[in-house]
Amino acid sequence: MTIKWVKSDPLVMNGEPFVYGTRLTVRRLLELRASGYDAQRLMGEMPELRVVGIARAYEFAAENREHYAEFFDANGQLQGPGLTPAEAALA
Numbered sequence: 007m008t009i010k011w012v013k014s015d016p017l018v019m020n021g022e023p024f025v026y027g028t029r030l031t032v033r034r035l036l037e038l039r040a041s042g043y044d045a046q047r048l049m050g051e052m053p054e055l056r057v058v059g060i061a062r063a064y065e066f067a068a069e070n071r072e073h074y075a076e077f078f079d080a081n082g083q084l085q086g087p088g089l090t091p092a093e094a095a096l097a
Contacts, residue, residue, distance in 0.1 A: 011062035023066060025059040028052065032063045036077040039064075039086035045093050061089060061097030 012032060014023045022031040030052065038048060049055045064084060067074040077085055089097065 011059045012066040023063075023070075025055065025063050027056075027059070028054050030055065032066055033074065035060065035063045036067055036074055036084070039084060039088075040077055042086060044087040045089050057089065057093050058097045061094065064088070 011026045012023050013026055014021060018024065019029065019031055022033060024031045025035065035048070043051075045057055045060050048060060049057070067077065067084065071078060079085055088094075
């Protein structure tokens with residue numbers, strides 16, 4: 007079975023895209039990243055999260071930049087700490 011890590015359902019989270027298996031929207035994940043949360047801290051505070059889910063949420067934001075423009079800097083990079091190379095390799 008292939009998991010679609012970012013889902014959108016009008017009956018869940020008011021239609022906001024969210025990370026599979028969580029009640030965490032992509033927008034909230036980006037807000038936390040912009041506030042300085044790295045993947046390790048996110049997973050420590052929200053054990054239901056997985057590295058692959060975080061990575062797919064960041065990819066989703068990049069693919070839908072028009073909806074998440076405030077989370078990108080002038081160079082087009084997401085604000086805040088990203089995945090470490092080791093974490094990215096797991097995703």
